[in-house]
Amino acid sequence: MNDNSLKVGSNEMELVDFRILKEEDGGVYEGIYGVNVSKVREIIRVPNLTELPGTPEFIEGIFDLREVVIPVVNLAKWMGVKEPEGAEKNGRVIITEFNNVLIGFIVHDAKRIRRISWSDIEPATFVSGTGSLDGSKITGVTKIEGDNVLLILDLESVVQDLGLYKPDVENIPQGVDDFSGLTMVLDDSSTARKIVKDALEKMGFRVVEAIDGQDALEKLEELYKTYNDNLKEELKIIVSDVEMPRMDGFHFAAKCKEDERFKTIPIVFNSSISDHFSEMRGKEAGAEAYMVKFEASSFYEEVSRVVRAHMK
Secondary structure, three states, X not given: OOOOOOOOOOOEEEEEEEEEEEEEOOEEEEEEXXXXXXXXXXXXXXXXXXXXXXXXXXXXXXXXXXXXXEEEEEHHHHHOOOOOOOHHHHOEEEEEEEOOEEEEEEEOEEEEEEEEEHHHOEOOOOOOOOOOOOHHHEEEEEEOHHHOEEEEEOOHHHHHHOOOOOOOHHHOOOOOOOOOOEEEEEOOOHHHHHHHHHHHHHHOOEEEEEOOHHHHHHHHHHHHHHHHHHHHHXXXXXXXXXXXXXXXXXXXXXXXXXXXXOXXXXXXXXXXXXXXXXXXXXXXXXXXXXXXXXOHHHHHHHHHHHHHHHHO
């Protein structure tokens, strides 16, 4: 599914545009949603599923895809949307991979791939008209043709709901290293920022938080006013998400590496996207490492390695 023509630092993403139908007040309405192409393995017709007793209602079952057993989530049910009769007629399953987990999502239709600038995507501070889906399940919103609004769903929260993704921050070693100084964490998810912040603080660092690349550049400017040229020694590492509204991680990294004041500060990506192409893009952007959220031992080892190399 991935289109490798996206350039590092372009601040663009590609989305699979899919639709969820909702029956409400006697009418049928079409919700427009998106998921990053980098997380999509393939899109297939709804297969025969084996039901799993004792699982949440939104889990339709499992099926075997080339000898890999994949759980399938009905997105409409997960979102609390009442499906109109016959909505499954053109149904598709979007097979995704993130956080090193394969999972399928049933949608009512998959329309097209859209290329959108992150600068045109706004944080989902308030979203209405989505059934019982609350804003915390949405990572961003953007306008498309006809004044329609496309919502980017936080599919990672489904994985958390299923218990397939459990950060193990408690396994980060504490008090055994001589780490100190500042670090910066970029992530539009407050939950993800807290996980990384807690891990870095356990290692001995102080943490500056930013909600996206644009916010992080502003924070770097503020830090430079305080530390001047000493910032490159004081700020030990920047840990950045990739997918963020306004300015994504790749674009942020490219901006840093173009700036004489910041280019030597090491950057590592910490992303739910687990495809090889994104890892390549991260290194092209100048990052010292690319990690998939969140496994404590690999996080500790990579951060330790990068920081120690920077301190030499």
